Amino acid sequence: MTNIEILGFVSAFLTTISFLPQTIQVIKTRDTSSLSLAMYSIFTVGVAFWLVYGIIIGDKAVIIANLITFVLSSVILSMKVYNDVKIKREKNVIN
Amino acid sequence: MTNIEILGFVSAFLTTISFLPQTIQVIKTRDTSSLSLAMYSIFTVGVAFWLVYGIIIGDKAVIIANLITFVLSSVILSMKVYNDVKIKREKNVIN
Structure with missing residues (x-):
């Protein structure tokens, strides 16, 4: 593995794993008030x-990274x- | 441009642009209560x-997509x- 490949791997790891604390927070607190519905809709499709x-293209790194992100992002979007x-x-009941 | 290249371009466009509605929402509402600090810290570094x-690697698409995402993510993280x-x-004042 070259240094550039390692940099790419670390970058992919960080941007993928970053959605884990948000997913845990959403599951624990059930609070999604300041999360953008548009963001998670567009992001999950993307x-x-x-x-x-x-x-x-048969790229295992792209598949694994996006599979994990898709699962995490879907949980956040669903909540x-x-x-x-x-x-x-x-609101409808009140009105 | 091949169909696969277009798919890659559309994917990058969607995951990049998705952070725009979240940034706008954060600027408008100033509410970041349900956003994960850990997520935006790790994500911005990533x-x-x-x-x-x-x-x-000199890839213009990777540069542009991540430059835009970096700016948007930094605004959210700062807020x-x-x-x-x-x-x-x-809290310290109250206590």
Whole structure:
């Protein structure tokens, strides 16, 4: 492995693993109020596209990194959608 | 441009641009309560590493995508740190 390959590997590891603390925080606190629905919608679709791209070009690093990110991002997005739907329903009950 | 190149371009565009609505939301609402400090710390460092990686291998797409993401992620991280420091100070005043 060259130094450049190691740098690429570390970069991919950091940007992938960074979504783990956010996922844990969302699961623990159930709070998604300041998370952007648009961000997680676009991001999750984008990561899914990266995953398909990785599968087509047969790059294991791209596949693994984006598979992990896709799972983490999907959990965050699901919790965000669940909370937003819940808040909307509660508002409708009040009105 | 081949179909695979277009897929890669669209993927990079989506995962990059996804941080724009989160940045706008954070600037507008000033609310970062449910954002993970660990996520944005690790993610911003990771994107900076990607940027250096892009510069070294001379890949314009990697450079541009990560430069934009770095700016957006830095704004979110700065606001998160600012709010957390503010909350800590207010708590100290109360205690």
